Amino acid sequence: AYSENYILPYSHDEVVHGKSSMLYKMVGSENQKFSNLRLAYGFMQAHPGKKLLFMGNDFGQTNEWSEERSLSWELLQYESHNELQNFVADLNRFYKNNRAMYELDYERAGFQWISSLDADHSIVSFVRRSLSDGQTLFIICKFTPVVYKNYKTAVPLPGKYKEVLNSDAKKYGGSDVVNS
Numbered sequence: 001a002y003s004e005n006y007i008l009p010y011s012h013d014e015v016v017h018g019k020s021s022m023l024y025k026m027v028g029s030e031n032q033k034f035s036n037l038r039l040a041y042g043f044m045q046a047h048p049g050k051k052l053l054f055m056g057n058d059f060g061q062t063n064e065w066s067e068e069r070s071l072s073w074e075l076l077q078y079e080s081h082n083e084l085q086n087f088v089a090d091l092n093r094f095y096k097n098n099r100a101m102y103e104l105d106y107e108r109a110g111f112q113w114i115s116s117l118d119a120d121h122s123i124v125s126f127v128r129r130s131l132s133d134g135q136t137l138f139i140i141c142k143f144t145p146v147v148y149k150n151y152k153t154a155v156p157l158p159g160k161y162k163e164v165l166n167s168d169a170k171k172y173g174g175s176d177v178v179n180s
Contacts, residue, residue: 001048005106008044009052012065023060032145034060034080035174038087038167039141045091046128046139048105059085083173090172094165099130100137114138114154121148127156137164147177 010022019025026033026040037060045051056071060081063072075081095101104110114125122143129136138155142148155161168174 002106002108006049007052008047008049010041010044010054010057011052012054014054016065019064021061021064022057023062030080031173034084035145035168038084038172038174039143041088042091042165042167043124043141045095046101046126046137046141048111048128050102050105051095053088058088080173083171087167087172090165098135098137099133100128100135103130103132104128112156114156118153121146121151123151123153125153145175 013019014022014025022040023033023037026036028036041053041057054065056065059073059076061072062075063069065071076085100110109131110129112127112129114127116124116126118124123140124143125138125140127136127138136157138161140153166174168176170176
């Protein structure tokens with residue numbers, strides 16, 4: 001992972017030639033599809049490597065991409081598509097404003113797994129670090145709609161932690177259920 005520079009793309013190759021849109025690659029009800037897509041984008045954005053999100057993926061394009069027609073901008077009249085676009089915009093701002101998300105992409109010091117083996121809860125957690133400002137971000141991704149009461153996980157440093165971005169927040173169309 002650290003021997004070359006790389007890009008993590010959700011490119012046009014993912015959404016053409018019978019492969020469906022990113023939204024419709026997700027499983028579940030319509031709400032679950034949006035929730036899963038927000039989670040997938042957040043997970044991808046938090047991983048080392050530069051990112052590429054192809055046009056239309058940011059608002060939940062429902063058709064496969066085609067050079068023969070415009071993007072389906074009219075979908076933004078629907079709340080769920082608008083909320084997804086807002087999440088992607090906030091995710092991009094978060095990425096830009098937090099050096100830990102990009103500064104050490106190609107160095108071991110920038111990434112550390114905390115837990116990648118919690119299949120029972122479908123949770124992975126890891127740390128992203130920066131060098132220039134000493135920032136440490138603790139990333140937790142829960143790949144199931146199940147709410148866990150009193151869930152415990154390791155943390156890399158003692159102290160108090162606060163949530164700074166949640167793909168399941170109400171403002172993005174999520175359930176806003178707080179896991180404790």
